[in-house]
Amino acid sequence: MPGGAGEPPTDGALCRAFLAGDAQAFGELVRRHEELLLRVLRRYASTLDETRDLVQRAFLQAFQAARRALPRLAREADEVPFKPWLLRIAINLGKNHLRDTSRWATVPVDAAEGRRGEGASAQELLERAEQEAAVRKAVLFLPRRQREVFTLRIDGALPFAEVAQALGITEGNAKTHFHHAVKRLKEETRKP
Amino acid sequence: MTMTCEDFELELGAPALSALARAHLEGCASCRETYEVVALAALPEVTAAERAALVGLSTSALSAWRAQDRRRDVLSRVASLALAAGLGAVLATGVMWKARPAAVAEVPALVQPVAAPVLLEPVVPDFSGDAFNSGDDEVSWEVSWPLVTEGDL
Numbered sequence: 001m002p003g004g005a006g007e008p009p010t011d012g013a014l015c016r017a018f019l020a021g022d023a024q025a026f027g028e029l030v031r032r033h034e035e036l037l038l039r040v041l042r043r044y045a046s047t048l049d050e051t052r053d054l055v056q057r058a059f060l061q062a063f064q065a066a067r068r069a070l071p072r073l074a075r076e077a078d079e080v081p082f083k084p085w086l087l088r089i090a091i092n093l094g095k096n097h098l099r100d101t102s103r104w105a106t107v108p109v110d111a112a113e114g115r116r117g118e119g120a121s122a123q124e125l126l127e128r129a130e131q132e133a134a135v136r137k138a139v140l141f142l143p144r145r146q147r148e149v150f151t152l153r154i155d156g157a158l159p160f161a162e163v164a165q166a167l168g169i170t171e172g173n174a175k176t177h178f179h180h181a182v183k184r185l186k187e188e189t190r191k192p
Numbered sequence: 193m194t195m196t197c198e199d200f201e202l203e204l205g206a207p208a209l210s211a212l213a214r215a216h217l218e219g220c221a222s223c224r225e226t227y228e229v230v231a232l233a234a235l236p237e238v239t240a241a242e243r244a245a246l247v248g249l250s251t252s253a254l255s256a257w258r259a260q261d262r263r264r265d266v267l268s269r270v271a272s273l274a275l276a277a278g279l280g281a282v283l284a285t286g287v288m289w290k291a292r293p294a295a296v297a298e299v300p301a302l303v304q305p306v307a308a309p310v311l312l313e314p315v316v317p318d319f320s321g322d323a324f325n326s327g328d329d330e331v332s333w334e335v336s337w338p339l340v341t342e343g344d345l
């Protein structure tokens with residue numbers, strides 16, 4: 001595996017190593033990004049199994065994209081932008097999954113279980129859950145770019161620079177889309 | 193030093209609010225509303241059950257990758273054989289055409305059904321990686337190299 005005793009290998013180096021036959025590099029890349037992908041993709045899935053399946057498919061497609069692109073990255077120093085590809089593939093897979101299943105996820109079941117017992121009354125919990133469901137549904141109905149930026153920022157907790165890189169837009173545009181997304185969600189919650 | 197509402201908004205989604213942002217939140221009703229809406233929209237922390245679901249993912253993903261590669265190899269070979277068979281049929285048709293008895297040519301109804309043009313261009317599916325993701329056309333298109341930059345403001 002690339003890297004050795006010094007700095008950990010970059011995503012690009014691991015990706016190249018895997019495509020050259022190093023199976024360990026594949027595992028390392030998956031472990032490095034699997035939780036991020038889970039956080040991004042669970043918004044689009046109804047069950048944990050679905051989320052896991054989407055995460056796996058995102059990795060496979062990212063490696064395919066890398067394999068196609070590698071011959072065009074002539075020099076060894078050309079970095080394979082693996083993480084941006086992975087994120088971009090993930091949000092598209094999520095969106096396609098939603099479209100294909102025609103279901104609107106609100107919150108993963110297991111995660112909802114974890115919210116209970118914080119001292120609030122049953123009525124308060126119910127109201128809160130309804131508000132959450134409404135706002136999360138509104139997130140999925142945001143215009144495409146706003147939804148992509150908002151979810152990568154909020155679910156992925158990514159810096160705007162990385163959000164922008166994943167979507168192939170400028171950092172300034174990513175911030176503008178985020179602002180419009182927040183504004184729209186605020187307007188939605190004010191509706192009676 | 194103070195913070196503007198725009199700056200506050202851009203801190204949302206960061207792992208933790210800065211002291212400046214927290215101070216701004218205290219005194220700004222609009223940002224408190226923003227904060228509450230984003231909190232409602234955000235999903236809860238990843239649970240232990242969700243983390244557990246990722247155990248073994250690298251192994252299963254690698255197996256899926258290898259299975260996919262094997263399938264691709266088989267289909268490529270089938271496509272090559274189909275192509276070779278198609279070309280062979282075209283050649284054979286040409287040979288038979290040249291060798292046909294002169295009398296046959298005088299009976300158009302017997303000659304016309306020879307479908308040489310179909311064999312000239314056998315339909316060979318695209319067995320590249322994209323073709324396996326028939327349900328993800330959009331994804332395959334959107335991650336082509338280099339990344340597209342459509343949709344900017």
Ligand SMILES: [Zn+2]
Pocket residue numbers: 196197198200216220221222223
């Ligand atoms: Zn403010």
